Amino acid sequence: MKRHRWITAIPALAICFIGIGLLSLADNTDAADVTGSVTVQKSGLVLNRSTGTFDTTVTVSNESSTPLLEPLKLIVSIDSPQVSLANAAGINEENHPYIQIPLPNGSLTSGQSVRALLKFSNPKQVKFNVSFEVDAELPKAGSLPPDPGSAGEATLLGIDSxxxxVRDDIQRYIALEYPSSEKTRLALTNIAKSYQAMLTVPPNNLQAARVIADQSDRAIRCLAFIMGIDPSITANQKLHAAFLNTIQRYRAYAAFDSQLAGQIFSLPYDLEESCDFDPGSLPN
Incomplete structure (x- = not known):
């Protein structure tokens, strides 16, 4: 097991920090010790005079090719009984304190880093050693299709095993970018299906183009209901960029879009009415 160890000294500078929150479990995951797949770096200790704690910021970086999903736990082992972790979220089975680190969109992909705060109670200001372990959720084997790699870019429609x-690479993108919200994944999946259908519309078939455009607009409005308008715009832009990842696909989409020039669409005013599933029936 890979551990990250450092020896502390007591600095005099005072500064205030914001604490760490807790987030929920992701679906379709297995808990695992991922210490060997990450690096953990820390800043120097700083005395926070408002709390009396010695604070440091740690940076956890995913060095593996597998995304790490919430909850990501940073487990802290302290060699001195006179020192404790003041902002611990809990204690593990080995009686070591830990914090849970919120992740962007619920996952930490390869090469990404996330920062967190540790607050140590050390009233006698002794020196102490600390080591880290990291636990996280991993996608369950078989829950997603394999990454198609370059083979998935060889044809217009890609691989949908x-x-x-939905193409396998897009299915993986949605699942790994938004592991904490089933309703978000469903809405994005519907958008992705409409994008895939757009690539198959033959030239000069305005009727078919209008049907698919209407489906796409409804799915986009459903996402706006679930996420809020501004976050949904960002999420859809990212999905659109991931989808049109070859010149062939971009040209096919542009040809589809050109058929809709000057067209007018009528959509329901209520965003929730745009969903073809009941978002309220889902727990997240």
Missing amino acids: DGDG
């Missing part, structure tokens, strides 16, 4: 209407 399970026949669900």
Whole structure:
């Protein structure tokens, strides 16, 4: 097991920090010790005079090719009984304190880093050693299709190994970018299906283009209901960029879009009415 160890000294500078929150478990995951897959770096200790604690910021970086999902736990082992972790979220089975670190969009992908705060109670100001372990959720084996790699870019429609209407690379993108919200994944999946259908519309078939455009607009409005308008715009832009990842696909989409020039669409005013599933029936 890989551990990250450092020896502390007591600095005099005072500064205030914001604490760490807790987030929920992701679906379709297995808990694992991922200490060997990450690096953990820390800043120097700083005396926080408002709390009387000695604070440091740690940076956890995913060095593996597998995304790490919430909850990500940073477990702290302290060699002195006179020192404790003041902002611990809990104690593990080995009686070591830990904090849970919120992750961007619920996951930490390869090469990404996340920062967190540790607050040590050390009233006698003794020197102490600390080592870290990291636990996180990993995607369950078989829950997602394999990464198609360059083979997935060789044709216009790519690889859809399970026949669900979404390319494997896009299915993986949605699942790994938004592991904490089933309703968000469903809305984005519907948008992705409409994008895939757009690539198959033949030239000069305005009727078919209007049907698919209407489906896409409804799915986009559903996402706005679930996420809020501004976050949904960002999420859809990112999905759109991931989808049009070859010149061939971009040109096919542009040809589809050109058929809709000057067209007018009528959509429901209520965003929730745009969803083809009940978002309220889902726990997240």
